[in-house]
Amino acid sequence: MSAPPTILVPVKVLVIGPGAREHALVAALSRDPQVEAVIAAPGNPGIGLLCETRPVDATDPAAVTALAEELDVDLVIVGPEAPLVAGVADALREASFAVFGPGQEAATLEGSKAFAKEIMESAGVPTASAVAATSEQEAAEALDRFGAPYVVKADGLAAGKGVVVTEDRAAALAHATSCLSVSDRVVIESYLDGPEVSLFVLCDGKTAVPLEPAQDFKRIRDNDEGPNTGGMGAYSPLPWAPEGMVEEIVRTVAQPVVDEMARRGHPFVGLLYCGLALTSRGIQVIEFNVRFGDPETQSVLARLESPLAQVMLAAAEGRLAEIEPLQWSDDYAVTVVLAAENYPDSPRSGDAIGGLEEAADLEDVMVLHAGTATAPDGEIVTSGGRVLSVVAKGATLDAARERAYAAVDLIDWDGEQHRSDIALAAAEGRISVPTRG
DSSP states (O other): OOOOOOOOOOEEEEEEEOSHHHHHHHHHHHTOTTEEEEEEEEOOTTGGGTSEEOOOOTTOHHHHHHHHHHHTOSEEEEOSHHHHHTTHHHHHHHTTOEEESOOHHHHHHHHOHHHHHHHHHHHTOOBOOEEEEOSHHHHHHHHHHHOSSEEEEESSOOTTOOEEEESOHHHHHHHHHHHHTTSSOEEEEOOOOSOEEEEEEEEESSOEEEOOOBEEOOEEEGGGEEEEOSOSEEEESOTTOOTTHHHHHIIIIIHHHHHHHHHTTOOOEEEEEEEEEEETTEEEEEEEESSOOTTHHHHHHHHBOSOHHHHHHHHHTTOGGGSOOOOBOSSEEEEEEEEOTTTTTSOOOOOBOBOHHHHHTSTTEEEEESSEEEOTTSOEEEOSSEEEEEEEEESSHHHHHHHHHHHHHHOBOTTOBOOSOTTHHHHTTOOOOOOOO
């Protein structure tokens, strides 16, 4: 028997969060003809050009719930990880709102790397071998056990910058010691070879529906050099991806995790971000996040043609099994992140940004705000590490790259930095997947 048709209803949506990920969500929601209104809280200057914004402490469950009640919204989308780990989604559900975002217990998949490893072991999900070290001595022993390259992960939330991958044992041990100074454990893992893949999976507690895969770039400089960041760019789709890859990820990774969380009484409703490596031993999980990843979101949602609000509402209401197959543009999308001087350490802020309107006027280009603010004189200035995301679409990866970097070249502020090689290896056919042993 075929699934019943999706029922389209007008939706008033509240998006919680201040960054480029939320800007991308607002842009995609605004394209949905059934969306009655979008409100973002707290939003940012770029989001404010698309919809109403309201101030709120995004990590305060009572404040977010009160705002949702005041606005009388139909759907709340909680973007960042910190509000999810703080239990914002739980408070909203208790107030009878439809919420896209996991509850506090389910959000621990991102809030604790050790907990995520426990879930993967229980669910039989393939991942790197790991030790949750509780002392510097245990960390040192784990580093010696796994060998170089050394992989050290902060156990708690770290805004995408808690992971160190290095050949330098002293640097790895120093990061482990630093993590232990603020947490009672640090995760040491074996290194995974092969290209990395990001796959977003919509979940309603029972059903897992994948979006299109993407690849992001964590290092600050070209050729994957320098320290890890929250992400300096991304592209989608992946022309080098093996046939059947997405289906295998859902079957061996996403669905088992959804099933395990349900078995434990904490159904996962929202977005499960699967960060993976395609290794010589097959697909292996690097990490989970419990929300849309930045900057992959910008590239993936730029290509989505299905009505986003209806799909997210179906997830919030447990109806994902009823939705029609998602529709995607055949175009490629490339995202380049523009960062402030001295990012990812102590980024400088307050620099006036030029060229925003000129870049946004280019064909098939979006300029999404993350770390920006409006100065008293009305100028847009930098106010964070990753300041802007430039997203461009094209019929080929080369065309999308060319448009993205043409827009990047129009934007300027003192100390601006970006990578010049986003999606270059893929465009040149230099990415290969190891043969499974």
